[in-house]
Amino acid sequence: MNSAPEWVAALEAAERIFCLSHPKPDGDAVGSLLGLYHAFTARGKAVTLVLPDPVPGYLRFLPGWEKILVWGESPEVIPTQAAQADLFFCVDFGRWDRIPPALKELIDSQRLIWVDHHADSEKLSASWNFWKVEAAATAELLYTEVLKPWYGSRLPLPARVALYTGMVTDTGGFRFRSVTPHTLRTAAELIEPPFPLEAIHYYIFQRKKLSTLRLHSHLIQNHLRRIEGLPVSILPIPAEVLEEFGATWEDIETIANQILALEDTLLSVVLKEYPEATRLSLRSVGDFPCHELAQRFDVGGGHKNAAGATLYKSLEDAVTFTENLLRYEYADSLLSHYRTFMANLELQELAQ
Numbered sequence: 001m002n003s004a005p006e007w008v009a010a011l012e013a014a015e016r017i018f019c020l021s022h023p024k025p026d027g028d029a030v031g032s033l034l035g036l037y038h039a040f041t042a043r044g045k046a047v048t049l050v051l052p053d054p055v056p057g058y059l060r061f062l063p064g065w066e067k068i069l070v071w072g073e074s075p076e077v078i079p080t081q082a083a084q085a086d087l088f089f090c091v092d093f094g095r096w097d098r099i100p101p102a103l104k105e106l107i108d109s110q111r112l113i114w115v116d117h118h119a120d121s122e123k124l125s126a127s128w129n130f131w132k133v134e135a136a137a138t139a140e141l142l143y144t145e146v147l148k149p150w151y152g153s154r155l156p157l158p159a160r161v162a163l164y165t166g167m168v169t170d171t172g173g174f175r176f177r178s179v180t181p182h183t184l185r186t187a188a189e190l191i192e193p194p195f196p197l198e199a200i201h202y203y204i205f206q207r208k209k210l211s212t213l214r215l216h217s218h219l220i221q222n223h224l225r226r227i228e229g230l231p232v233s234i235l236p237i238p239a240e241v242l243e244e245f246g247a248t249w250e251d252i253e254t255i256a257n258q259i260l261a262l263e264d265t266l267l268s269v270v271l272k273e274y275p276e277a278t279r280l281s282l283r284s285v286g287d288f289p290c291h292e293l294a295q296r297f298d299v300g301g302g303h304k305n306a307a308g309a310t311l312y313k314s315l316e317d318a319v320t321f322t323e324n325l326l327r328y329e330y331a332d333s334l335l336s337h338y339r340t341f342m343a344n345l346e347l348q349e350l351a352q
Contacts, residue, residue, distance in 0.1 A: 007113055007128040010087055011150055016046045018085035020103065022093035023052040024308075027204070028137045030059045030068070031166025032091040032115070035139060037064055038159035039147050048081040052100055056250050061203040062165060063158040071103055082106035090114045092138040094121020094131065095301070115142045119291050120301040136178040139166025140186050154192065164190040165200055172257060173205060176305050177286070215245045216255055224259065231266035231338040232326055233259045236319050239273040256281040266338040267293075267326075271318050278318035280309040286341030288334065296325060 004012075011017075019036050021029035033049045040047045049068040059065060069078055082088075088107050094116040096104050112125040117135040135141040143163050147155060155163075167187055171179050174187070191197055219241065225234050237252060245251075249272060260268040260283045267288055270281040280297065282290040283306055290307035294300030300309030311318040326334065 007146075008150055010111070010128075011113070014045065014085075014087035016048070016081075016085045017087045017089065018048045018050070018082050018106075019089040019091065020050045020099070020107065021091050022098050023100075025051050025053060025055060025059075026092075027059060027169025028139055028166040029092045030055055030062065030065065031139045031162045031164070031169070032142050033068060034062055034064050034162035035142060035147065035155075035159045035166065036089055036091070037067060038156050038162060039151055042156045042159070043151075048078070048085065050078055050081075050103070052103060056253065058203065058207075058250070058253070059165070061199075062162055064162075071100060078103075079106055086111070088112040090116075090124055091142060092116060092118075094118045094124060096124065097299075113146070115146060117141055118302060119304065120295070134178075134180065136176070136180065136183040137167045137170035139163040139170070140183055142166075143190065144182075144186055148189075155190075157194065160190045160192075161196065161200065164195075165204070168200065169204060173201075178303065178305065209251075211245060211247065212251045215241075215247050215251055216258065218245070219252070219255065220259065227323055227327055230326065230331060230334050231264050232334065233262055233265045233268045234271070234319065234322065235259055235269070236271045236315055237273060238315060239275075256283045260285065266334060266341060269322060269326075271315060271322065273315040276312070278311045278313055278315050280311065280318070280322070282307045282309065284337075286337050286344070288337040288341075293330070 017040055019033050021033050037047045037049055050071065051068055052071045054070050055065045055068055071078060088111055090107065090112060093099065109124065109126040111127070113128045114123065114125040115130045115138055117132055117138050119133045121131060123129045123131065130141055130145045132141050164187060167183065168174065171183065174184065219235060219237060223236055226232065227234065235255065242248065256268050256270040259265065266285055268283045272279045282294055284290045285305065289304050291302045291304055294302055294307035294309040297309035297311050300307060302308050311321060313321060
Protein backbone atom coordinates (compact mmCIF):
# COMPACT_ATOMS: atom_id res chain seq x y z
CA MET A 1 0.00 0.00 0.00
CA ASN A 2 1.39 3.42 -1.03
CA SER A 3 2.07 5.85 1.79
CA ALA A 4 0.43 9.25 1.78
CA PRO A 5 2.33 12.08 0.05
CA GLU A 6 4.60 14.15 2.27
CA TRP A 7 2.37 17.21 1.98
CA VAL A 8 -0.55 15.22 3.41
CA ALA A 9 1.53 14.21 6.41
CA ALA A 10 2.64 17.82 6.86
CA LEU A 11 -0.96 19.01 6.71
CA GLU A 12 -2.13 16.37 9.15
CA ALA A 13 0.61 17.32 11.61
CA ALA A 14 0.17 21.08 11.31
CA GLU A 15 -1.75 22.78 14.11
CA ARG A 16 -1.28 26.36 12.91
CA ILE A 17 -1.57 27.25 9.22
CA PHE A 18 -0.76 30.62 7.62
CA CYS A 19 -2.49 31.35 4.28
CA LEU A 20 -1.68 34.21 1.90
CA SER A 21 -3.00 35.53 -1.41
CA HIS A 22 -2.34 38.50 -3.68
CA PRO A 23 -2.95 42.29 -3.65
CA LYS A 24 -6.16 43.68 -5.19
CA PRO A 25 -7.86 40.39 -4.31
CA ASP A 26 -10.51 38.97 -6.62
CA GLY A 27 -13.07 36.22 -6.08
CA ASP A 28 -10.58 33.44 -6.72
CA ALA A 29 -8.12 34.80 -4.14
CA VAL A 30 -10.73 35.39 -1.44
CA GLY A 31 -12.66 32.22 -2.25
CA SER A 32 -9.51 30.10 -2.10
CA LEU A 33 -8.47 31.56 1.26
CA LEU A 34 -11.91 31.03 2.80
CA GLY A 35 -12.14 27.54 1.34
CA LEU A 36 -8.95 26.71 3.21
CA TYR A 37 -10.18 28.38 6.36
CA HIS A 38 -13.48 26.52 6.62
CA ALA A 39 -11.98 23.15 5.68
CA PHE A 40 -9.10 23.46 8.15
CA THR A 41 -11.06 24.88 11.09
CA ALA A 42 -13.60 22.06 10.68
CA ARG A 43 -10.71 19.73 11.51
CA GLY A 44 -9.62 21.75 14.54
CA LYS A 45 -6.70 23.66 13.04
CA ALA A 46 -5.87 27.29 13.81
CA VAL A 47 -5.81 29.27 10.57
CA THR A 48 -4.52 32.75 9.76
CA LEU A 49 -5.68 34.33 6.50
CA VAL A 50 -3.77 37.31 5.07
CA LEU A 51 -4.23 39.69 2.15
CA PRO A 52 -2.12 42.73 1.24
CA ASP A 53 -5.35 44.69 0.52
CA PRO A 54 -8.88 44.62 1.98
CA VAL A 55 -11.58 42.23 0.77
CA PRO A 56 -13.67 43.98 -1.93
CA GLY A 57 -17.18 44.92 -0.89
CA TYR A 58 -18.86 42.69 -3.46
CA LEU A 59 -17.28 39.63 -1.82
CA ARG A 60 -18.28 40.45 1.74
CA PHE A 61 -21.28 38.17 1.54
CA LEU A 62 -18.93 35.21 1.93
CA PRO A 63 -19.04 33.56 5.37
CA GLY A 64 -15.88 34.35 7.30
CA TRP A 65 -14.57 37.21 5.14
CA GLU A 66 -13.98 39.28 8.30
CA LYS A 67 -11.45 36.67 9.47
CA ILE A 68 -9.01 37.82 6.78
CA LEU A 69 -6.23 40.05 8.12
CA VAL A 70 -5.02 42.95 5.98
CA TRP A 71 -1.30 43.62 5.96
CA GLY A 72 -1.52 47.40 6.36
CA GLU A 73 -4.02 47.06 9.20
CA SER A 74 -2.29 44.33 11.21
CA PRO A 75 1.48 44.90 10.84
CA GLU A 76 2.23 43.53 14.30
CA VAL A 77 -0.23 40.63 14.50
CA ILE A 78 0.59 39.06 11.14
CA PRO A 79 4.35 38.49 11.74
CA THR A 80 3.53 36.89 15.08
CA GLN A 81 1.05 34.52 13.44
CA ALA A 82 3.59 33.64 10.73
CA ALA A 83 6.29 32.93 13.30
CA GLN A 84 3.98 30.47 15.08
CA ALA A 85 2.83 28.69 11.90
CA ASP A 86 3.63 25.03 11.24
CA LEU A 87 2.64 25.21 7.57
CA PHE A 88 2.11 27.90 4.92
CA PHE A 89 -0.22 28.18 1.93
CA CYS A 90 0.19 30.68 -0.91
CA VAL A 91 -2.72 30.68 -3.36
CA ASP A 92 -3.61 32.36 -6.65
CA PHE A 93 -0.29 34.07 -7.34
CA GLY A 94 2.96 32.76 -8.68
CA ARG A 95 5.55 35.51 -8.46
CA TRP A 96 7.06 36.93 -5.31
CA ASP A 97 7.17 40.40 -6.86
CA ARG A 98 3.38 40.47 -6.56
CA ILE A 99 3.65 40.45 -2.76
CA PRO A 100 5.01 43.19 -0.46
CA PRO A 101 8.62 42.23 0.36
CA ALA A 102 7.94 42.30 4.11
CA LEU A 103 5.15 39.74 3.64
CA LYS A 104 7.33 37.52 1.48
CA GLU A 105 9.93 37.41 4.23
CA LEU A 106 7.37 35.79 6.55
CA ILE A 107 6.89 32.73 4.31
CA ASP A 108 9.04 29.64 4.84
CA SER A 109 9.32 28.07 1.38
CA GLN A 110 10.43 24.76 2.93
CA ARG A 111 7.04 24.45 4.68
CA LEU A 112 4.96 25.97 1.89
CA ILE A 113 2.14 24.46 -0.16
CA TRP A 114 1.68 26.59 -3.26
CA VAL A 115 -1.47 26.41 -5.42
CA ASP A 116 -1.89 28.49 -8.59
CA HIS A 117 -3.04 28.43 -12.21
CA HIS A 118 -1.47 31.52 -13.79
CA ALA A 119 0.52 30.96 -16.96
CA ASP A 120 3.39 33.28 -16.02
CA SER A 121 4.00 31.78 -12.58
CA GLU A 122 7.24 30.50 -11.08
CA LYS A 123 7.25 27.71 -8.52
CA LEU A 124 7.30 29.29 -5.08
CA SER A 125 7.65 26.30 -2.80
CA ALA A 126 10.80 24.33 -2.17
CA SER A 127 8.64 21.36 -1.25
CA TRP A 128 5.07 21.18 -2.60
CA ASN A 129 3.82 22.92 -5.74
CA PHE A 130 0.37 22.50 -7.29
CA TRP A 131 0.46 24.41 -10.56
CA LYS A 132 -1.86 23.70 -13.48
CA VAL A 133 -2.37 26.38 -16.11
CA GLU A 134 -5.27 24.41 -17.56
CA ALA A 135 -7.28 24.83 -14.34
CA ALA A 136 -9.94 27.49 -14.81
CA ALA A 137 -9.41 28.86 -11.29
CA THR A 138 -7.10 28.33 -8.36
CA ALA A 139 -10.19 27.36 -6.35
CA GLU A 140 -10.80 24.48 -8.79
CA LEU A 141 -7.25 23.22 -8.44
CA LEU A 142 -7.27 23.71 -4.68
CA TYR A 143 -10.40 21.61 -4.32
CA THR A 144 -9.48 18.74 -6.63
CA GLU A 145 -5.76 18.45 -5.84
CA VAL A 146 -5.55 19.40 -2.17
CA LEU A 147 -8.74 19.70 -0.15
CA LYS A 148 -10.77 16.85 -1.61
CA PRO A 149 -7.93 14.26 -1.38
CA TRP A 150 -7.02 15.38 2.13
CA TYR A 151 -10.45 15.98 3.63
CA GLY A 152 -11.80 12.67 2.33
CA SER A 153 -15.50 13.60 2.44
CA ARG A 154 -17.75 16.40 1.33
CA LEU A 155 -16.39 19.73 2.52
CA PRO A 156 -18.37 21.90 4.94
CA LEU A 157 -20.94 24.10 3.21
CA PRO A 158 -19.08 27.42 3.87
CA ALA A 159 -15.96 25.95 2.25
CA ARG A 160 -17.93 24.85 -0.82
CA VAL A 161 -19.58 28.28 -1.08
CA ALA A 162 -16.17 29.96 -0.99
CA LEU A 163 -14.57 27.66 -3.56
CA TYR A 164 -17.55 27.86 -5.91
CA THR A 165 -17.38 31.66 -5.68
CA GLY A 166 -13.72 31.51 -6.68
CA MET A 167 -14.57 29.40 -9.68
CA VAL A 168 -17.63 31.33 -10.85
CA THR A 169 -15.89 34.72 -10.64
CA ASP A 170 -12.68 33.63 -12.39
CA THR A 171 -14.65 32.09 -15.26
CA GLY A 172 -17.13 34.94 -15.73
CA GLY A 173 -20.01 32.69 -14.76
CA PHE A 174 -18.46 29.71 -16.62
CA ARG A 175 -18.33 31.70 -19.88
CA PHE A 176 -14.58 31.90 -20.51
CA ARG A 177 -12.55 29.57 -22.70
CA SER A 178 -10.71 28.31 -19.63
CA VAL A 179 -13.81 26.29 -18.68
CA THR A 180 -13.43 22.55 -19.29
CA PRO A 181 -15.59 19.49 -18.60
CA HIS A 182 -13.45 19.01 -15.49
CA THR A 183 -14.34 22.56 -14.36
CA LEU A 184 -18.06 21.88 -14.63
CA ARG A 185 -17.78 18.48 -12.93
CA THR A 186 -15.95 20.17 -10.06
CA ALA A 187 -18.65 22.83 -9.81
CA ALA A 188 -21.30 20.10 -9.81
CA GLU A 189 -19.65 18.48 -6.79
CA LEU A 190 -19.44 21.77 -4.93
CA ILE A 191 -23.12 22.65 -5.43
CA GLU A 192 -24.53 19.37 -4.14
CA PRO A 193 -27.61 20.32 -2.06
CA PRO A 194 -28.02 22.02 0.24
CA PHE A 195 -26.32 24.88 -1.57
CA PRO A 196 -27.31 28.60 -1.90
CA LEU A 197 -26.68 28.87 -5.64
CA GLU A 198 -29.18 31.68 -6.26
CA ALA A 199 -27.78 33.79 -3.42
CA ILE A 200 -24.21 33.56 -4.71
CA HIS A 201 -25.18 34.52 -8.25
CA TYR A 202 -27.30 37.40 -6.94
CA TYR A 203 -24.45 38.93 -4.98
CA ILE A 204 -21.90 38.50 -7.78
CA PHE A 205 -23.86 39.20 -10.96
CA GLN A 206 -27.15 40.91 -10.15
CA ARG A 207 -26.80 43.32 -7.23
CA LYS A 208 -25.83 46.73 -8.63
CA LYS A 209 -25.88 50.22 -7.16
CA LEU A 210 -27.70 52.84 -9.24
CA SER A 211 -24.72 55.17 -8.81
CA THR A 212 -22.42 52.52 -10.31
CA LEU A 213 -24.62 52.10 -13.37
CA ARG A 214 -24.67 55.88 -13.87
CA LEU A 215 -20.89 55.98 -13.59
CA HIS A 216 -20.47 53.22 -16.16
CA SER A 217 -22.88 54.95 -18.53
CA HIS A 218 -20.96 58.21 -18.21
CA LEU A 219 -17.61 56.54 -18.85
CA ILE A 220 -18.82 54.64 -21.90
CA GLN A 221 -20.53 57.65 -23.41
CA ASN A 222 -17.72 60.13 -22.79
CA HIS A 223 -14.42 58.24 -22.60
CA LEU A 224 -14.67 55.05 -24.67
CA ARG A 225 -12.50 55.03 -27.78
CA ARG A 226 -11.68 52.63 -30.60
CA ILE A 227 -8.50 52.07 -32.55
CA GLU A 228 -9.53 52.55 -36.17
CA GLY A 229 -9.48 49.32 -38.13
CA LEU A 230 -8.82 47.11 -35.12
CA PRO A 231 -11.23 45.10 -32.91
CA VAL A 232 -10.14 46.97 -29.77
CA SER A 233 -12.10 49.03 -27.24
CA ILE A 234 -10.10 51.31 -24.93
CA LEU A 235 -11.48 53.06 -21.86
CA PRO A 236 -9.27 55.56 -20.00
CA ILE A 237 -10.69 56.42 -16.55
CA PRO A 238 -9.45 59.69 -15.04
CA ALA A 239 -9.38 59.72 -11.25
CA GLU A 240 -11.35 62.98 -11.25
CA VAL A 241 -14.36 61.19 -12.75
CA LEU A 242 -14.49 58.80 -9.82
CA GLU A 243 -14.25 61.76 -7.45
CA GLU A 244 -17.09 63.49 -9.28
CA PHE A 245 -19.33 60.44 -8.84
CA GLY A 246 -18.18 59.70 -5.30
CA ALA A 247 -17.00 56.28 -6.50
CA THR A 248 -14.03 54.01 -5.86
CA TRP A 249 -12.02 51.78 -8.18
CA GLU A 250 -14.10 48.87 -6.96
CA ASP A 251 -17.10 50.46 -8.70
CA ILE A 252 -15.49 49.90 -12.11
CA GLU A 253 -14.29 46.35 -11.35
CA THR A 254 -16.48 44.78 -14.06
CA ILE A 255 -16.37 47.44 -16.76
CA ALA A 256 -13.59 45.75 -18.76
CA ASN A 257 -15.87 42.75 -19.28
CA GLN A 258 -18.77 45.04 -20.17
CA ILE A 259 -16.95 46.76 -23.01
CA LEU A 260 -15.54 43.42 -24.17
CA ALA A 261 -19.17 42.50 -24.92
CA LEU A 262 -19.40 45.32 -27.48
CA GLU A 263 -19.81 44.28 -31.11
CA ASP A 264 -16.57 43.93 -33.07
CA THR A 265 -14.41 43.79 -29.93
CA LEU A 266 -11.74 41.15 -29.47
CA LEU A 267 -9.75 43.05 -26.83
CA SER A 268 -10.81 45.55 -24.17
CA VAL A 269 -8.34 47.73 -22.29
CA VAL A 270 -9.28 49.79 -19.25
CA LEU A 271 -6.67 52.29 -18.05
CA LYS A 272 -7.06 53.59 -14.49
CA GLU A 273 -5.33 56.73 -13.31
CA TYR A 274 -3.52 56.34 -9.98
CA PRO A 275 -1.21 58.95 -8.39
CA GLU A 276 1.95 56.96 -9.01
CA ALA A 277 1.07 55.03 -12.18
CA THR A 278 -1.60 53.89 -14.62
CA ARG A 279 -3.02 50.44 -14.05
CA LEU A 280 -4.53 48.43 -16.87
CA SER A 281 -7.14 45.69 -17.03
CA LEU A 282 -6.95 43.59 -20.20
CA ARG A 283 -9.73 41.26 -21.37
CA SER A 284 -10.04 39.27 -24.58
CA VAL A 285 -12.13 36.64 -26.29
CA GLY A 286 -10.88 33.76 -28.40
CA ASP A 287 -7.20 32.92 -28.23
CA PHE A 288 -5.71 36.40 -28.07
CA PRO A 289 -3.10 36.21 -25.25
CA CYS A 290 -3.73 39.01 -22.76
CA HIS A 291 -1.05 37.67 -20.42
CA GLU A 292 1.61 38.03 -23.11
CA LEU A 293 0.46 41.55 -23.99
CA ALA A 294 0.53 42.47 -20.29
CA GLN A 295 4.23 41.62 -20.16
CA ARG A 296 4.95 44.44 -22.62
CA PHE A 297 4.19 46.98 -19.90
CA ASP A 298 6.33 47.88 -16.89
CA VAL A 299 4.71 45.16 -14.79
CA GLY A 300 2.12 42.67 -15.99
CA GLY A 301 0.77 39.16 -16.18
CA GLY A 302 -2.27 36.98 -15.70
CA HIS A 303 -4.38 34.68 -17.84
CA LYS A 304 -4.83 34.30 -21.59
CA ASN A 305 -8.19 36.10 -21.56
CA ALA A 306 -7.78 38.28 -18.46
CA ALA A 307 -4.64 40.05 -17.29
CA GLY A 308 -3.44 43.14 -15.50
CA ALA A 309 -0.54 45.51 -16.02
CA THR A 310 1.04 48.70 -14.71
CA LEU A 311 2.67 51.59 -16.55
CA TYR A 312 4.65 54.16 -14.61
CA LYS A 313 3.29 56.92 -16.82
CA SER A 314 0.54 59.51 -16.66
CA LEU A 315 -2.86 58.43 -17.94
CA GLU A 316 -2.46 60.44 -21.14
CA ASP A 317 0.98 59.00 -21.88
CA ALA A 318 -0.22 55.49 -21.00
CA VAL A 319 -3.09 55.74 -23.47
CA THR A 320 -0.69 56.89 -26.20
CA PHE A 321 1.77 54.10 -25.38
CA THR A 322 -0.98 51.45 -25.41
CA GLU A 323 -2.58 52.62 -28.64
CA ASN A 324 0.79 52.77 -30.43
CA LEU A 325 1.76 49.33 -29.13
CA LEU A 326 -1.48 47.79 -30.40
CA ARG A 327 -1.54 49.71 -33.69
CA TYR A 328 2.06 49.15 -34.75
CA GLU A 329 3.03 45.84 -33.15
CA TYR A 330 -0.19 43.87 -32.66
CA ALA A 331 -2.43 44.87 -35.58
CA ASP A 332 -1.85 41.71 -37.63
CA SER A 333 -2.23 39.45 -34.60
CA LEU A 334 -5.43 41.17 -33.48
CA LEU A 335 -7.03 40.93 -36.91
CA SER A 336 -5.97 37.29 -37.36
CA HIS A 337 -7.30 36.29 -33.96
CA TYR A 338 -10.53 38.19 -34.62
CA ARG A 339 -11.13 36.42 -37.95
CA THR A 340 -10.55 33.05 -36.30
CA PHE A 341 -12.81 33.93 -33.39
CA MET A 342 -15.66 35.02 -35.66
CA ALA A 343 -15.30 31.89 -37.80
CA ASN A 344 -15.55 29.72 -34.68
CA LEU A 345 -18.81 31.45 -33.75
CA GLU A 346 -20.51 30.12 -36.87
CA LEU A 347 -22.72 27.25 -35.68
CA GLN A 348 -25.03 26.70 -38.61
CA GLU A 349 -22.91 23.92 -40.07
CA LEU A 350 -23.49 21.88 -36.90
CA ALA A 351 -27.04 21.19 -38.10
CA GLN A 352 -25.91 19.85 -41.46
